[in-house]
Amino acid sequence: MRNELVVVGAGAAGLFAALTAARRGARVALVSARPLAETASYWAQGGAAAALAIDDSPALHLEDTLEAGRGLTKRAAAEVLTGEAAARVRELQELGCHFDADRHGDLALGLEGGHTRRRIIHAGGSATGRRILRALSAAAAEHPQITILEQERVAGLLEGGGVMLRGGTTIAARATILATGGAAALWSRTTNPPGSFGSGLILARAAGAQLADLEFTQFHPTAVVGLKGREGFLISEAVRGEGATLHDDAGERFVNELEPRDHVARAIFNLPGQKALLDMTQVDPKRFPNIVEALQQAGLDPTTERIPVAPASHYVMGGIVTDLDGRAQDRLYAVGEAACTGLHGANRLASNSLSECFVFGRRAALAALDDPPPTDGAVIEANVEAPSRETREAVWQLAGLERSQPNLERLARDPYPLARLVAASALHRQETRGAHGRAEFPETDPALDGRHTILDPAAEIPRFETW
Template sequence: MDREPVRLARRLAAPGAGWTAEADAVVVGSGIAGLTAALRLRTRVPKVLLVTKGALASGSTVWAQGGIAAALDPADSPAAHLTDTLTAGAEVCDPAAVEVLVTEGPARVRELVALGADFDTGADGALSLTREGGHGADRIAHAGGDATGAEISRALVAQLDAVREDPGIEVIEHALVLDLLTAAPGPDGEPGPVCGVTLHVIGEGTRDGVGAVLGKAVVLATGGIGQVYPSSTNPAQATGDGLAAALRAGAEVGDVEFVQFHPTVLWLGAGVKGQLALISEAVRGEGAMLLDTEGVRFMPEVHPLAELAPRDVVAHAIVRRMAATGSDHVYLDARHLGVEFLRRRFPTIGERLLAESIDLTTDLVPVAPAQHYHSGGVVTDLLGRSSVEGLYAVGEVACTGVHGANRLASNSLLEGLVFARRAADDVAARVADGGLVQHEPVERAGEPALVAATARTRLQRLAQRGPGVIRSAEGLASAATALARIPVRAHEQPGVVAAPQTAEWETTNLHQVTTLLTAAAAERTESRGGHFREDHPVRDPAWRERLLARLDADGRLTTRRVPVG
């Protein structure tokens, strides 16, 4: 039976802009990708404006524990890193994008060190490198044992703080970007080039409320979609804002069905919601084992790499083991690694567990899979350009093709670093040669959307039951039907308490992303990487393709399949 076409609004319901600013380039987000892009652009365009949803150091990068992957050991090679990445990506990575990642990655990491990032080193002063799931060599650089993201963020924020008074850069914190501004549509009715953003500023400062920033280019670096699900390792800000805004502006998105569920997230009971504590893959990389609730180690019989198999393999094995034992968790056992080693190597994880009265050195740690990373996003080329003129995307919000169906451990920080620099250099070159010019924004046609904030819990339940860890046609169809029934003009619905404000805007983004994710997961009738269909449990060679989606001029979601690479 043919499914009813999915339609989504092309803009959010919001007040008109009460103030206007201008910049040559607007960077949205302050994780590793956003900070790298902004710092690179600062000396290469007359004016760059960085917008971040919270404080500068509040993005997902801060929470990255494991490290950053790069072929830094003379015994390793970019070619080996490429092979491991392609294997984890389950045959749908873009090989050209992976080639860029692994060949440029080592130099970018060394530049981070030169900027002041303090990575862990051995007695000889060389970087300490370890191994994580899916890697065939020790190539994970880490800082503070298990605080790599926090150290990288600290170093980059320090660089930005040092130039705060520079008139060539402006930072707006605590600001939610609402929509991308687009120029007049073409003859086909599609939105014109991106020419800025609308945003809502909350907090202290000279600007507040809704405003508009005009720019010749917009670089999205807004992170992931974790809050689509009831439990995730992502921070509260990860509500899919950038992905939803790009979709509304007409940009093509891809690989959105591939959601990575981290296998080992601290399990504290079925009713716990919000951001959950991640037990880094690096713990398994150092030799920790997975045991079921009966004390049986089960991964060696599942995969030759056992606990270090790709994340989707480990996550699915855990889910199956939980079903077989009638449990809602398994255990991570690191006790045999020793008290001294564990406290030195994993101080942050150890402290977090002690806050829950769990001692990593003496106790079994209850874990279960939870949403961790989105491999899909705004489709870009190797320079970060999206399908819409003037719009770039970097980091987790982007779909470069690097990750394919399943991100290889610790490749995400590297991707943000490598492609943010490429995007910034391309923006700067095009601004300088007149390839990017300032367009006049116009309001996009169609009715605006607003979903009541009270619908968020329902949305998250639908995501869990539909495009969750294990999917089926029945579950996805049920989720799609329920999503379509959620009122999307709540501010005009009698008796509904809803108004254009942050909670409603975030919930509207979550609704659109969940709808998109559900549609893509329903269309891919196979299992591959982070997409597992129990009614199509094997990989289908006919689906060795990428699924791309976009909204047409009428707001209808359309899809197309394209060859890999």
């Protein structure tokens, strides 16, 4: 097959990149390991962040993003996101996405942890990912310039541009965009589907790309615990933005619920039993119908009872190193959670990730269309296999919310390469910063401000680089 662009992954970033290119007349092959609208983006309950309110601005959104990033956010990347997010929301509306509105017909903007203004758009309350993915999937399926290859996996990249599928079929293209999602499912307790184990990172590394910041894993503070059939089910941050509160076993509140996620997650982790009770009885259940319904089906009524919650692996800030157009190297791009532009720093600001998919998905697609036509070249194969249950348990136990040198050294001997790289990165950063906590180094080291953990191709020993 021959196309101008190959997009690997049909989540929010991949779909938006494919549609951006196709709407400019390019032929696009969209490769998805799962049927459309079954990716991690589908389960995203949070919304997309953009400065849309009268009392808001890109400058205020930028301040909040830098604050959440704990001294590690790349300012240029944050400026791109906060400056372009509002335009991408309008483009989503043109593509058929309908967002929640108030009684006057204006966008109903939510508040989430770390934000100083209401700037979160939602669709169907906490069904935002589902609604957006359905609209974008329908637009992609109907577009004559997009060929969709469902339930296909990529086994390698072509040196001359394009990919090789597991069955041996090759798809030549000017460039490949990896939109394969993150690696949060490397941890056994996670809010992510099993496929989010970092497959794009493995492909890119085999092809010679750098990885960065794998020690920064965001643990979402409010994932359901101890409820059969709903273990790890995510309760959106937006619920706390609308007034839900967190309580210890004695019924006392113990944290400001609207602090950034690293702070709230660590406060729960430090409680006896490392779990808390979320009280959303004062929240309008009509705002979050799918959360209420899911919990009621599991036998717990959040309109009358408190919900047991504990942190779970949710989002890896690190990934494939790219520039501000998503470029990792010649003919290879990465967007969404697979990428690391430095935008999220040490702690992602809530709902910036969905905006990132659209802002950087568009930029990567436009940049890739300027690449030269594909040429002949070898196939760079990669061993893209999922981690074992034993590896996932080891990553959770040894590289959880608080890491220690002995535990990380044990993980550094795990047979799974990506688990070893997480351990090496966490060992290299001898401080506690944002989502990365080291027992031996409980303080943040100012000397490491702006210093990112880089893994060069084939190297398992990281180095620092200033961005």
